[in-house]
Amino acid sequence: MAPLPVPLRTPLLPHIVTKTVPFNQNGSSLVDNFSRTISYLRLSVTDRCNLRCLYCMPDESGDNACRRKNSPILSHVDLLSYEELLRIVRVAVRLGMNKIRLTGGEPLVRRGILDFIAYLMKIDGLDEVRLTTNGVLLHDYAQSLYNSGIRQLNISLDSLKREKFARITGRDYFEKVWQGIRAARDLGFRIKINIVAMRGINDDEFGDFVNLALNEPFQVRFIEFMPVGEKSSWQLDQFIRAEEIQASVSDLGSFEPIQRLRVDGPARVFHLRAKDGRQGYVGFISPISHHFCDQCNRLRLTAEGKLRSCLLNDSERDIKALLRRGATDEELMKMIRDTVLDKPKGHRLQGQLEDGAALQCPGQMSRIGG
Numbered sequence: 001m002a003p004l005p006v007p008l009r010t011p012l013l014p015h016i017v018t019k020t021v022p023f024n025q026n027g028s029s030l031v032d033n034f035s036r037t038i039s040y041l042r043l044s045v046t047d048r049c050n051l052r053c054l055y056c057m058p059d060e061s062g063d064n065a066c067r068r069k070n071s072p073i074l075s076h077v078d079l080l081s082y083e084e085l086l087r088i089v090r091v092a093v094r095l096g097m098n099k100i101r102l103t104g105g106e107p108l109v110r111r112g113i114l115d116f117i118a119y120l121m122k123i124d125g126l127d128e129v130r131l132t133t134n135g136v137l138l139h140d141y142a143q144s145l146y147n148s149g150i151r152q153l154n155i156s157l158d159s160l161k162r163e164k165f166a167r168i169t170g171r172d173y174f175e176k177v178w179q180g181i182r183a184a185r186d187l188g189f190r191i192k193i194n195i196v197a198m199r200g201i202n203d204d205e206f207g208d209f210v211n212l213a214l215n216e217p218f219q220v221r222f223i224e225f226m227p228v229g230e231k232s233s234w235q236l237d238q239f240i241r242a243e244e245i246q247a248s249v250s251d252l253g254s255f256e257p258i259q260r261l262r263v264d265g266p267a268r269v270f271h272l273r274a275k276d277g278r279q280g281y282v283g284f285i286s287p288i289s290h291h292f293c294d295q296c297n298r299l300r301l302t303a304e305g306k307l308r309s310c311l312l313n314d315s316e317r318d319i320k321a322l323l324r325r326g327a328t329d330e331e332l333m334k335m336i337r338d339t340v341l342d343k344p345k346g347h348r349l350q351g352q353l354e355d356g357a358a359l360q361c362p363g364q365m366s367r368i369g370g
């Protein structure tokens with residue numbers, strides 16, 4: 001593994017990386033009250049970020065915390081340490097979880113992230129570790145991430161135009177991100193490009209993004225703009241339903257639906273054949289207009305150590321407090337199971353949208369991890 005830019009402050013404790021044998025090799029033992037098997041854990045490893053996306057944590061004038069580099073909102077002690085994260089993952093894997101996504105904030109701004117990933121990769125029973133990133137640091141990290149064993153990246157990119165990218169993200173880093181995407185592509189990562197679709201902001205570029213999917217080996221996925229976070233700039237008139245996005249690009253070729261696998265998550269993915277013979281994959285994620293709650297297989301762990309069973313429901317359990325009180329593995333498992341049993345059947349944003357009610361889910365996206 002390439003040397004770390006910054007060493008871990010505390011060496012990782014050896015007992016944390018002891019190989020564990022999951023007691024359920026055939027699938028997760030975590031089944032909720034609606035017969036959904038929970039096998040996927042999203043870890044928000046930091047709430048800090050080197051961008052200021054207007055839909056997530058926009059720059060706020062007068063707010064020094066947000067203007068400081070990488071916006072340290074949670075103090076170091078409030079964050080789950082890597083040792084604590086590894087312990088929770090190990091216990092979750094013993095319960096049958098087999099897939100982890102690292103997210104944030106921006107996961108690559110957390111110091112020691114590569115070392116953490118290396119330890120994560122040693123956990124028996126964990127089949128896959130994936131990463132969601134804004135790509136700003138990808139050029140520097142791509143090779144090390146590849147060496148660590150990560151093979152799939154979700155990269156957020158809301159505009160292919162430098163100036164607009166800067167307007168959406170608050171930072172003039174388009175070239176850096178693009179360089180990172182190219183480096184990752186050249187290394188052979190499977191890449192999904194995620195676009196938050198916003199009317200009047202980037203809807204003029206949907207065709208360009210579809211062309212990106214036709215010209216490059218990337219799956220391009222349009223995500224409905226969600227009203228998550230008090231700081232988000234969400235407005236009803238900027239929201240575009242997935243059907244409308246799809247209709248706006250339908251003349252670019254024929255869209256043949258790909259059969260969804262449970263592991264695919266909430267995207268409806270299409271094999272696109274353009275009239276000129278080019279092919280590619282395009283997805284539409286419609287958490288609001290056409291949610292897939294009935295197939296949801298995930299739990300989330302927020303940056304400050306709260307277990308959360310639904311992105312759009314603010315009920316959480318404080319696993320960090322339990323851990324820091326000296327909990328046994330069995331107590332941690334119980335909290336994970338209880339969170340699974342709390343998982344709501346679905347969210348109600350679609351109904352609220354139809355009723356014309358003001359939508360708002362106050363949880364901060366950067367601490368929840370999307």
Ligand code: SAM
Nearest residue numbers: 055056104105106133134156194225226365370
């Ligand atoms: N910083 C990384 C990134 O941007 O890819 C990871 C964290 S970000 C919170 C995870 C995902 O959530 C990104 O794809 C981002 O576009 C998406 N996201 C954030 N706020 C959103 C919103 N209000 N509506 C829809 N997607 C959102």
Ligand code: SF4
Nearest residue numbers: 049051053056105134
């Ligand atoms: Fe940062 Fe990702 Fe939120 Fe944008 S969406 S501000 S890149 S955490």
